[in-house]
Amino acid sequence: xxxxxxxxxxxxxxxxxxxxxxxxxxxxxxxxxxxxxxxxxxxxxxxxxxxxxxxxxxxxxxxxxxxxxxxxxxxxxxxxxxxxxxxxxxxxxxxxxxxxxxxxxxxxxxxxxxxxxxxxxxxxxxxxxxxxxxxxxxxxxxxxxxxxxxxxxxxxxxxxxxxxxxxxxxxxxxxxxxxxxxxxxxxxxxxxxxxxxxxxxxxxxxxxxxxxxxxxxxxxxxxxxxxxxxxxxxxxxxxxxxxxxxxxxxxxxxxxxxxxxxxxxxxxxxxxxxxxxxxxxxxxxxxxxxxxxxxxxxxxxxxxxxxxxxxxxxxxxxxxxxxxxxxxxxxxxxxxxxxxxxxxxxxxxxxxxxxxxxxxxxxxxxxxxxxxxxxxxxxxxxxxxxxxxxxxxxxxxxxxxxxxxxxxxxxxxxxxxxxxxxxxxxxxxxxx
Amino acid sequence: xxxxxxxxxxxxxxxxxxxxxxxxxxxxxxxxxxxxxxxxxxxxxxxxxxxxxxxxxxxxxxxxxxxxxxxxxxxxxxxxxxxxxxxxxxxxxxxxxxxxxxxxxxxxxxxxxxxxxxxxxxxxxxxxxxxxxxxxxxxxxxxxxxxxxxxxxxxxxxxxxxxxxxxxxxxxxxxxxxxxxxxxxxxxxxxxxxxxxxxxxxxxxxxxxxxxxx
Numbered sequence: 001x002x003x004x005x006x007x008x009x010x011x012x013x014x015x016x017x018x019x020x021x022x023x024x025x026x027x028x029x030x031x032x033x034x035x036x037x038x039x040x041x042x043x044x045x046x047x048x049x050x051x052x053x054x055x056x057x058x059x060x061x062x063x064x065x066x067x068x069x070x071x072x073x074x075x076x077x078x079x080x081x082x083x084x085x086x087x088x089x090x091x092x093x094x095x096x097x098x099x100x101x102x103x104x105x106x107x108x109x110x111x112x113x114x115x116x117x118x119x120x121x122x123x124x125x126x127x128x129x130x131x132x133x134x135x136x137x138x139x140x141x142x143x144x145x146x147x148x149x150x151x152x153x154x155x156x157x158x159x160x161x162x163x164x165x166x167x168x169x170x171x172x173x174x175x176x177x178x179x180x181x182x183x184x185x186x187x188x189x190x191x192x193x194x195x196x197x198x199x200x201x202x203x204x205x206x207x208x209x210x211x212x213x214x215x216x217x218x219x220x221x222x223x224x225x226x227x228x229x230x231x232x233x234x235x236x237x238x239x240x241x242x243x244x245x246x247x248x249x250x251x252x253x254x255x256x257x258x259x260x261x262x263x264x265x266x267x268x269x270x271x272x273x274x275x276x277x278x279x280x281x282x283x284x285x286x287x288x289x290x291x292x293x294x295x296x297x298x299x300x301x302x303x304x305x306x307x308x309x310x311x312x313x314x315x316x317x318x319x320x321x322x323x324x325x326x327x328x329x330x331x332x333x334x335x336x337x338x339x340x341x342x343x344x345x346x347x348x349x350x351x352x353x354x355x356x357x358x359x360x361x362x363x364x365x366x367x368x369x370x371x372x373x374x375x376x377x378x379x380x381x382x383x384x385x386x387x388x389x390x391x392x393x394x395x396x397x398x399x400x401x402x403x404x405x406x407x408x409x410x411x412x413x414x415x416x417x418x419x420x421x422x423x424x425x426x427x428x429x430x431x432x
Numbered sequence: 433x434x435x436x437x438x439x440x441x442x443x444x445x446x447x448x449x450x451x452x453x454x455x456x457x458x459x460x461x462x463x464x465x466x467x468x469x470x471x472x473x474x475x476x477x478x479x480x481x482x483x484x485x486x487x488x489x490x491x492x493x494x495x496x497x498x499x500x501x502x503x504x505x506x507x508x509x510x511x512x513x514x515x516x517x518x519x520x521x522x523x524x525x526x527x528x529x530x531x532x533x534x535x536x537x538x539x540x541x542x543x544x545x546x547x548x549x550x551x552x553x554x555x556x557x558x559x560x561x562x563x564x565x566x567x568x569x570x571x572x573x574x575x576x577x578x579x580x581x582x583x584x585x586x587x588x589x590x591x592x593x594x595x596x597x598x599x600x601x602x603x604x605x606x607x608x609x610x611x612x613x614x615x616x617x618x619x620x621x622x623x624x625x626x627x628x629x630x631x632x633x634x635x636x637x638x639x640x641x642x643x644x645x646x
Contacts, residue, residue, distance in 0.1 A: 253447045256548075289538075293517065314572070
């Protein structure tokens with residue numbers, strides 16, 4: 001990029017930046033000031049707070065515009081700050097908007113931006129005026145060729161500073177040109193400086209904080225780890241199924257066939273050995289099946305609802321499943337890692353109920369009441385009194401759920417019923 | 433008996449062929465996925481097909497889907513599904529259209545060659561062969577209605593064997609009792625559960641499964 005292009009780019013950036021700056025300042029101030037004023041009155045606090053959230057929202061949009069401008073024109077990409085956690089219910093949503101720090105930082109930026117925008121406008125004005133002054137020798141020749149005797153007033157140089165001169169003859173346009181060139185150079189130099197200041201300001205106030213960046217990086221890698229672990233376990237189960245389990249089944253079958261043919265052999269010790277080998281192969285097959293099922297229940301490949309049905313069918317206490325979740329990933333089916341966590345939570349909770357609750361009936365429900373989240377609810381009509389003590393099964397469950405920022409809620413008054421609710425994000429990565 | 437086998441693991445496939453041919457049955461075709469299974473069944477019109485559940489390409493439930501298609505399109509051919517796992521949803525789907533000519537066994541059961549062959553013959557003849565695990569799941573699911581609690585332990589054993597699809601003679605052999613004793617137990621069970629008495633094995637299995645499955 002030539003120096004010339006670069007100068008043009010810097011000046012244009014300042015021109016657009018100051019426009020957005022002025023616009024943003026007025027929009028935000030005209031909503032924020034009445035909003036805050038109404039908030040302190042008793043009568044219209046709610047309206048005031050709503051207006052403040054509108055203002056925060058507008059500041060966020062203006063901030064996004066500034067980031068975009070910076071990325072497009074100067075090629076400096078500042079990532080957006082960490083997105084706001086959506087709140088629960090009307091008040092929760094209001095609260096989460098008001099507490100969203102990057103929103104307030106945007107407001108701060110918009111306010112600080114006003115003096116910056118004034119200076120940016122100044123640099124642009126300087127360059128434009130300078131260009132006009134530089135063009136005087138040409139415009140004199142073009143427009144001042146009036147017939148002799150006509151009396152014209154002198155031309156005045158223009159500029160952002162009050163240091164002008166009157167030009168009344170063509171030779172006098174030369175110093176005007178020099179002044180113009182000075183304005184242009186100063187303007188370009190200032191424009192470069194202001195672009196840098198603006199860039200610093202945007203980076204500092206509108207980008208993600210260091211800690212935020214670290215947190216989102218950790219969240220991302222943790223999600224990868226969770227997904228990886230789930231995929232690895234699934235692979236192990238598949239390898240067992242296609243490898244060891246299949247070979248053992250074939251072995252048991254061959255031993256079974258050998259047993260039948262042994263009826264013609266006289267030596268009873270051979271018969272005993274083959275019988276024992278056959279028994280061991282059958283037991284190993286059953287052990288391996290339990291092991292593989294614990295690693296990754298194959299029914300999960302057909303979806304969480306099907307897997308939970310299977311789980312309910314093998315429960316010692318009669319259990320029913322009601323599932324209201326989408327069947328495909330596009331419609332919002334949970335990620336495989338999340339389904340696995342939900343499945344093992346359900347298995348653990350059913351096992352707990354079987355051991356401690358003396359219940360006659362277990363109800364398993366899965367649904368997506370809150371967008372982006374999967375809810376699993378397990379109710380039993382037992383004696384209650386379940387608690388999340390350290391080292392208990394429920395504590396282990398809470399830890400498992402917390403690896404994806406899930407939540408667990410337990411209601412188990414003495415005398416029952418026990419209701420455990422597990423809430424998991426649909427994706428481990430937390431991207432909505 | 434003419435058999436088609438669908439099993440993607442070569443070791444088991446070869447073993448099954450050998451096992452069946454040793455017993456004088458004919459294996460018309462041995463295939464490795466659901467699509468070719470249906471083609472082979474259409475070609476050979478076998479008495480029964482042995483179908484693995486997890487087969488290529490997705491390794492999830494190809495076998496079940498192929499079995500359900502077979503049940504619809506080739507009602508004359510028995511289907512014995514076998515798998516490393518018993519899944520309730522699969523047994524429910526298989527039994528939806530009745531219990532005639534249906535089998536669902538764990539792969540472990542091939543270890544007992546004689547029993548496996550007998551189960552396959554039952555399915556080929558239009559009978560039923562359910563794995564004891566399927567039956568115990570059905571028992572658990574039906575326990576809340578309480579009827580089963582009124583049975584004696586021996587009667588419960590007999591009921592489970594009936595649900596697996598065994599005939600009176602088969603039950604007598606399994607429990608090492610006389611045929612007459614089994615008949616007495618069966619009559620008592622039907623009386624206690626309020627089921628209509630029926631001599632046909634297949635209708636009897638159906639009645640028991642209906643009772644258990646609700």
